[in-house]
Amino acid sequence: MNVNFNVLDRQYKMFQKEYEEKALKVLNKGWYILGEEVELFEKEFAQYIGTKYSVGLANGLDALIIAFRALGIGAGDEVIVQANAYIACVMGITINGATPVFVEPDEYYNLDASKIEEKITNKTKAILVVHLYGQTSNIEAIRNIAEKYQLKVVEDCAQSHGSLYNGGKSGSFSDIACFSFYPSKNLGAFGDGGAITTDDEELANKIKVLRNYGSQKRYHNEVVGYNSRLDELQAGFLRIKLAHLDELTKERENIAKRYLEEVKNHKFDMPKVRENSTSVWHLFVVYCKERAHLQQYLSEKGIGTVIHYPIPPHLSEAYEYLGFKEGDFPIAEDYANHVLSLPLYNGMTAEEQRYVIDALNEY
Structure with missing residues (x-):
């Protein structure tokens, strides 16, 4: 017998009829970027995670980059992150010009909260918490440290869609939480996709501007932004998978x-x-x-x-x-x-x- 590490098409076949009906609906509608499917997915995903806002993006790395940009973290700033995380987490920090400060993981492969304080300096601006392999980190202890030193908390939930800490879902404990919908993720699309969740309306609006070339209104560019939009087709597929x-x-x-x-x-x-x-x-x-x-x-x-x-x-x-x-x-x-x-x-x-x-x- 052969057992592959992962077999993605089995998830597709579980709900094949729903996916195919959604694809035809979106294709026939003729609106493929930032339309009704994205808007509905953002509402449904925020409700699922337990936050006020969700903003769909092109991928998980963009979510990290835009999160730190929206928080105003850049050159001269330090961000604490666990040393065993996937490199995309660190890229989200350094692409903004900030410096990663590594902390060892604990026995659960997540950030060891007991080793954070010794790494905090007057340049530290945030803690990036990566819920690695699907398990929520010791987020309460991390949040207590962040509050003590007035630091922002960013969650990387690329591997933890739906995981809990004391009954609350990962992605609901921070200033900003970042998600990837890469096909192999628990909530995976059929291509690239990502999102940010937050309870802060100002941050949510800033992220919406940043994802769309820095504009709210076409050709009126407020800042230098990105082209990072979740497309209608992927949003439609994600709505189906989210329901399951x-x-x-x-x-x-x-x-x-x-x-x-x-x-x-x-x-x-x-x-x-x-x-x-x-x-x-x-x-x-x-x-x-x-x-x-x-x-x-x-x-x-x-x-x-x-x-x-x-x-x-x-x-x-x-x-x-x-x-x-x-x-x-x-x-x-x-x-x-x-x-x-x-x-x-x-x-x-x-x-x-x-x-x-x-x-x-x-x-």
């Missing part, structure tokens, strides 16, 4: 539960979930000292795996200018060298799950 997101999340939770209960092997560590958080299991990540050997073994069994992420941002070629070296963030580097993501996707059959579980137990 809780059931899709439940399916992922059931697969993860089966892995956690049935995989018994001391050669690797299974992921843990913080007591007051939930995970939507965007990724199911194990920690293994023999990662290369485990990955090769699974590959020979026909089981696909992916490493998220093999090079931490501070050691990437793109950020050589920051002057970091190997050993500066040993926990993040240890994760980069030893974590492995296993197959977990909507539409994964019971037989496929059993095959993966048996292979892991036999390793």
